[in-house]
Amino acid sequence: MSTTDTETKPAYSPGLAGVVAGETEICWVDPNAGLMYRGYDIHEMAEKANFEEVAYLLLNGELPTIEQGAHFSQALAAERSLPKEVLEMMRLLPQNTHPMDMLRTGVSMLAPFDPDLNDNSHGANIRKAIRLIAKVTTLIADGYRIRRRENPLPERPDLTMAGNLFYKLSGEVPAAWKIRMMDTIFILYADHEFNASTFAARVTASTLADMYAAVTSACGTLKGPLHGGANEESMKMLDEIKTPERAEGWMMDALAKKAKIMGFGHRVYKAGDSRVPIMREIGRDLGKRSGKEQWIPICENLEATMEREKKLCANVDLYAAPVFTMLEFAPELNTPIFAASRVAGWCAHVVEQQDNNRLIRPRSLYTGPAARPYKAAASSNGA
Ligand code: ACO
Numbered sequence: 001m002s003t004t005d006t007e008t009k010p011a012y013s014p015g016l017a018g019v020v021a022g023e024t025e026i027c028w029v030d031p032n033a034g035l036m037y038r039g040y041d042i043h044e045m046a047e048k049a050n051f052e053e054v055a056y057l058l059l060n061g062e063l064p065t066i067e068q069g070a071h072f073s074q075a076l077a078a079e080r081s082l083p084k085e086v087l088e089m090m091r092l093l094p095q096n097t098h099p100m101d102m103l104r105t106g107v108s109m110l111a112p113f114d115p116d117l118n119d120n121s122h123g124a125n126i127r128k129a130i131r132l133i134a135k136v137t138t139l140i141a142d143g144y145r146i147r148r149r150e151n152p153l154p155e156r157p158d159l160t161m162a163g164n165l166f167y168k169l170s171g172e173v174p175a176a177w178k179i180r181m182m183d184t185i186f187i188l189y190a191d192h193e194f195n196a197s198t199f200a201a202r203v204t205a206s207t208l209a210d211m212y213a214a215v216t217s218a219c220g221t222l223k224g225p226l227h228g229g230a231n232e233e234s235m236k237m238l239d240e241i242k243t244p245e246r247a248e249g250w251m252m253d254a255l256a257k258k259a260k261i262m263g264f265g266h267r268v269y270k271a272g273d274s275r276v277p278i279m280r281e282i283g284r285d286l287g288k289r290s291g292k293e294q295w296i297p298i299c300e301n302l303e304a305t306m307e308r309e310k311k312l313c314a315n316v317d318l319y320a321a322p323v324f325t326m327l328e329f330a331p332e333l334n335t336p337i338f339a340a341s342r343v344a345g346w347c348a349h350v351v352e353q354q355d356n357n358r359l360i361r362p363r364s365l366y367t368g369p370a371a372r373p374y375k376a377a378a379s380s381n382g383a
Pocket of ligand 1: 015225226227259261263264268316
């Protein structure tokens with residue numbers, strides 16, 4: 001009898017495609033181009049809400065009252081600064097450290113500074129979530145300045161998270177429309193049910209490890225180009241294409257070479273990514289304001305060619321890439337900006353996981369050799 005004969009073959013779906021790995025009340029991704037946060041349509045939220053409200057909703061299940069919202073925003077603003085040891089650590093990293101690696105290392109190092117670290121109760125988890133949501137933006141902005149051998153700037157508690165991010169990177173408070181635009185982008189990226197990084201966070205949380213461990217796992221997972229890293233890679237592609245007229249030919253060449261095109265395809269969406277129309281509109285608006293009107297038509301020509309050739313839809317990262325460029329963020333900040341928003345979703349999922357926990361531990365399908373007897377080592381040259 002072989003080792004595999006002792007049990008029936010388990011069902012297997014490569015990449016866990018189509019597998020329901022848990023329940024959640026936080027977010028629903030509708031394969032037919034829809035997205036809801038706790039029952040609220042993302043399109044309505046992007047138009048009417050601000051990011052702080054959305055973060056509160058994801059964590060607490062309901063939209064805040066005016067007082068709850070003000071209190072939550074103040075709590076976030078009060079938690080932004082980093083321990084000086086974390087700033088010192090970032091100064092020790094090699095200058096070419098990628099901002100996502102800085103962020104992951106920074107989140108990990110923040111853990112022992114949190115007085116609630118090993119308390120996974122609901123209340124302690126919400127307190128940790130507020131600290132993490134507040135500090136991730138600071139890790140990104142301070143890390144970026146340190147990497148450029150510039151000093152981090154002091155926090156501006158009078159600014160929202162979006163406004164503070166611009167200020168901390170550039171030293172300038174941008175126009176109100178720019179802050180509003182960033183808020184909308186943050187809302188679009190805030191959660192997406194069991195995407196790879198959130199799932200990684202939930203797996204870590206399910207061992208009853210702490211929220212910082214879970215968010216560290218999530219940061220590591222987001223970095224990959226098949227997930228959050230796609231918005232940095234998409235910009236390299238658009239830079240190479242340069243003009244709308246070259247987009248179709250570029251895509252045909254890339255498809256002929258069987259290349260994976262960044263910013264296209266999605267595991268769940270088959271009738272379009274719900275976030276794309278809003279991100280595309282932001283891109284058009286920014287194109288007019290900045291005079292860089294080539295980027296969105298390049299994306300649209302790529303989309304049309306991909307639809308015709310492979311029936312694959314664009315995902316949000318295709319349009320996020322030029323949007324971030326037109327907002328004057330360096331391309332290596334594209335994925336960290338995604339993280340600045342998604343940390344709200346990660347934390348909400350950790351809270352939900354630990355409030356009703358069961359260890360996440362799937363099976364694998366063994367495909368190795370059948371049982372065989374141990375053989376004592378012999379010399380490989382036969383001597
Ligand atoms: N470029 C070219 N072909 C693609 C692409 C792509 N971007 N995406 C999927 N395909 C092809 C596959 O090669 C496959 O073709 P085949 O049937 O001839 O082998 C077919 O479409 C089905 O694709 P799957 O591999 O089953 O898609 P899967 O669900 O495993 O992967 C993923 C989804 C990882 C997003 C994939 O589409 C991809 O790699 N996209 C590029 C990276 C990217 O943009 N990631 C961002 C995702 S959204 C986000 O994280 C915010």
